[in-house]
Amino acid sequence: MTNDLVAFLRARLDESAQIARQAERATGSADWRADWRQVAENRFDARIISAPDKPVFDGYGRIDAAEFASRQDPARVLADIEADRALLAQYEAVADMDTEDAEPEFAYGRAVGLGVAVCYRALKYANHTDYREEWRP
Structure with a gap:
């Protein structure tokens, strides 16, 4: 599930970034x-x-x-995308330790916490056809 969720969220971020950059080019400004x-x-x-x-x-x-x-505006959208990408990168580093049952060890707690955060950030794409209900926090 985690690899699919990461791939899903990356694809949505790439789509949003492309649209924001197109708007920036079309208007001559990101602000x-x-x-x-x-x-x-x-x-x-x-x-x-x-x-x-x-x-x-x-x-x-x-x-x-x-x-x-x-x-x-494109600047705000791109900043939001960069924040999501940073969160996603942190989660990817520990995603293999993510579990439904949180362990007392720090690494597992970090993985579970980041997993929950990534699920919440993915909610903004819940109406997308590739979104899975199992990702809903």
């Missing part, structure tokens, strides 16, 4: 931010821009939606 201006009494022009003030998305929209979307 996006929300920008808006009031255009009428109860109407705002909300947009997402990349440096230097190049619109990623332009149009009338909700400020909170634009703010949320801007926080999904």
Whole structure:
């Protein structure tokens, strides 16, 4: 199970990184931010821009939606992916010691703890067709 879970999570991270890099290349920047201006009494022009003030998305929209979307910029996505990859590398180093029954020895405790962490990080891909319910923590 552990080798399959590691391979599954690596594949999802690679997919996410590829999409983030494509967005970065398409917009010319990895850092996006929300920008808006009031255009009428109860109407705002909300947009997402990349440096230097190049619109990623332009149009009338909700400020909170634009703010949320801007926080999904390639830089943040790639940083999240790197954190997941670091966690995965730590787990891979001790995955052969992972067991359902935690042993009192440190190495087994570390392996079980990292295994649980990897399972939780994989949850964000639970709707993927290759995700297995046995990985659900």
